[in-house]
Amino acid sequence: MQIHNISQQNSILNTFLSEIRNINIQNDRMRFRRNIERIGEILGYELSKSLNYQSNSVETPLGNSDINLMENDIVLCSVLRAGVPLHNGLLNYFDNAENAFISAYRHHKDNPESFEIIVEYLACPNLEGKTLVLADPMLATGQSMVATFEALKPFGTPKEIHLVSVIGAQHGVDFVQNSFESNSHLWIAAIDETLNDKGYIIPGLGDAGDLAFGEKLQH
Ligand SMILES: O=P(O)(O)OC[C@H]1O[C@H](OP(=O)(O)OP(=O)(O)O)[C@H](O)[C@@H]1O
Ligand SMILES: O=c1cc[nH]c(=O)[nH]1
Numbered sequence: 001m002q003i004h005n006i007s008q009q010n011s012i013l014n015t016f017l018s019e020i021r022n023i024n025i026q027n028d029r030m031r032f033r034r035n036i037e038r039i040g041e042i043l044g045y046e047l048s049k050s051l052n053y054q055s056n057s058v059e060t061p062l063g064n065s066d067i068n069l070m071e072n073d074i075v076l077c078s079v080l081r082a083g084v085p086l087h088n089g090l091l092n093y094f095d096n097a098e099n100a101f102i103s104a105y106r107h108h109k110d111n112p113e114s115f116e117i118i119v120e121y122l123a124c125p126n127l128e129g130k131t132l133v134l135a136d137p138m139l140a141t142g143q144s145m146v147a148t149f150e151a152l153k154p155f156g157t158p159k160e161i162h163l164v165s166v167i168g169a170q171h172g173v174d175f176v177q178n179s180f181e182s183n184s185h186l187w188i189a190a191i192d193e194t195l196n197d198k199g200y201i202i203p204g205l206g207d208a209g210d211l212a213f214g215e216k217l218q219h
């Protein structure tokens with residue numbers, strides 16, 4: 001897997017990243033969602049550079065302009081619920097993408113430190129030969145990403161796979177690197193050092209789903 005850690009290069013991305021982490025700014029829910037969406041747009045733009053292009057000609061009122069255009073059939077799949085604003089950002093750029101949604105959440109059994117990933121809802125088009133973009137803002141242990149991909153397998157074999165995430169822990173990045181084929185990509189805004197004993201990314205940003213949509217009751 002090729003890992004593209006986009007904040008390693010200075011850009012406006014760092015402004016959005018600092019705002020979603022900042023304890024004094026992140027509680028503005030609308031701004032949090034919009035910043036995740038903006039990061040989705042930037043990661044989508046970066047990802048687009050690795051896709052396949054074909055020469056085209058566009059007729060203007062005054063002549064013809066040659067331009068290379070993307071030829072990939074894109075399927076955007078995001079993991080509910082924190083994936084929704086990231087999905088919107090990607091969809092802002094990949095106008096004609098097909099879309100898949102899957103739910104994955106951590107079910108805590110006996111204590112906050114042990115959980116399993118529950119996949120319930122899944123709506124997905126045919127993935128055969130398509131370019132699958134799998135989006136989830138937080139890549140902590142990496143278990144949700146891998147469980148999601150397992151659940152998508154009956155829908156066909158994608159031609160290529162791009163994972164898109166906002167903040168990852170090194171542990172989760174290593175886990176997905178070992179679980180996905182070497183020709184797949186991870187586009188990520190930042191990679192943090194570690195996880196705490198509840199599986200939260202440190203320093204991370206807290207709980208992305210709660211910051212975007214409000215706290216949920218455990219069930
Ligand atoms: O890499 P992992 O260890 O699997 O953790 C990451 C998962 O945790 C978050 O979802 P969460 O379970 O908080 O659900 P939510 O979107 O409903 O808040 C996040 O959106 C990922 O799906
Ligand atoms: O740090 C983390 C880990 C999982 N999910 C989150 O929202 N944040």
Ligand SMILES: [Mg+2]
Pocket residue numbers: 082207208209210
């Ligand atoms: Mg959450």
